[in-house]
Amino acid sequence: MVRTKRITTGTDVVTANISFEFFPPQTAEGVEKLRAARAKLAALEPEFFSVTYGAGGSTREHTLEVVFDIQREVLPVAPHISCIGATRETTRELLTRYQAAGIRRIVALRGDLPSGTADAGEFRYANELVEFIRRESGDWFHIEVGCYPEWHPQAKSPKDDLLAFKRKIDAGANSAITQFFYNFDAYAAFVDAARGLGIEAPIVPGIMPIGSFSKLARFADACGAEIPRWLRRQFEAYGDDTASIRALGLDVVTGLCEQLLAAGAPGLHFYTLNQAGLTTEIVTRLRSRQDEP
Numbered sequence: 001m002v003r004t005k006r007i008t009t010g011t012d013v014v015t016a017n018i019s020f021e022f023f024p025p026q027t028a029e030g031v032e033k034l035r036a037a038r039a040k041l042a043a044l045e046p047e048f049f050s051v052t053y054g055a056g057g058s059t060r061e062h063t064l065e066v067v068f069d070i071q072r073e074v075l076p077v078a079p080h081i082s083c084i085g086a087t088r089e090t091t092r093e094l095l096t097r098y099q100a101a102g103i104r105r106i107v108a109l110r111g112d113l114p115s116g117t118a119d120a121g122e123f124r125y126a127n128e129l130v131e132f133i134r135r136e137s138g139d140w141f142h143i144e145v146g147c148y149p150e151w152h153p154q155a156k157s158p159k160d161d162l163l164a165f166k167r168k169i170d171a172g173a174n175s176a177i178t179q180f181f182y183n184f185d186a187y188a189a190f191v192d193a194a195r196g197l198g199i200e201a202p203i204v205p206g207i208m209p210i211g212s213f214s215k216l217a218r219f220a221d222a223c224g225a226e227i228p229r230w231l232r233r234q235f236e237a238y239g240d241d242t243a244s245i246r247a248l249g250l251d252v253v254t255g256l257c258e259q260l261l262a263a264g265a266p267g268l269h270f271y272t273l274n275q276a277g278l279t280t281e282i283v284t285r286l287r288s289r290q291d292e293p
């Protein structure tokens, strides 16, 4: 099987769309730090900044605060909306507020309720949220959805997960952002399989820069992303040597981004964890390598 057959035209690093994801800080100090990080990242001229939204509305006010903060800075913003634990009424209110504020892009997700929380709300899966957004607001929003090159941990099978992805696109999503991964082949095979099902929407790789191995291992466990053995072993061998972990992480992630763009990935979405440093370094390296003869 030729895995990369459907993503063979390279994307120019300079014209590739990049976007940056933040989570809403819980403290005034965190909000200030995020403003400083955002100012640095804005210099890279991203297509948009997105802001996560805790399942069940747990970060609702903080998310709104960051979203409108970004808007005041006249920067493009894409709020996430998660639907698990939500009602149609609360979701409608959010959409109305965003529409009134002139926001044109939304990242629509199911979310995961913390275990033990009983009320799943009025939506079961993200495709129902996409349908609802389209019904409520027509074509106003560009809708992004999530997808999973290494498969969502709760999916019954890869095929079921792909069909679930297709339902979100069929419900009206315009494009997708992947869960983070470090295995290029997983992305290539996923795009190939999606195209085979007739999904033509752009599938933008989600990129997680690596600053701390223990943190990364926790995230990867929680969301079902694989840290390849060769990489994990190298990080483990570095122990507390944070400088070496950072240096290796930068090389590996920059190399992955180059490979993805060379294979035609339409852009890169960075999970910044509210930090500017690693993401800026990766984007700067990518752009400067492009200029090399």
Ligand SMILES: Cc1cc2nc3c(=O)[nH]c(=O)nc-3n(C[C@H](O)[C@H](O)[C@H](O)COP(=O)(O)OP(=O)(O)OC[C@H]3O[C@@H](n4cnc5c(N)ncnc54)[C@H](O)[C@@H]3O)c2cc1C
Residues within 6 Å of the ligand: 051, 052, 053, 054, 055, 080, 081, 082, 107, 108, 109, 110, 111, 112, 124, 125, 126, 127, 145, 146, 147, 152, 153, 154, 155, 156, 160, 161, 162, 164, 165, 168, 177, 178, 179, 180, 206
């Ligand atoms: C780019 C990105 C951003 C994210 N941002 C946030 C955020 O801001 N807030 C947050 O809480 N979480 C966020 N997440 C995490 C996400 O909410 C979780 O991964 C969640 O478990 C799945 O969300 P989803 O929208 O992909 O769900 P869905 O597409 O609904 O899929 C969830 C699971 O259900 C399965 N499924 C779908 N439809 C059906 C069906 N009809 N019958 C049976 N099974 C079905 C799927 O295969 C999958 O296993 C983000 C994830 C990504 C990739």
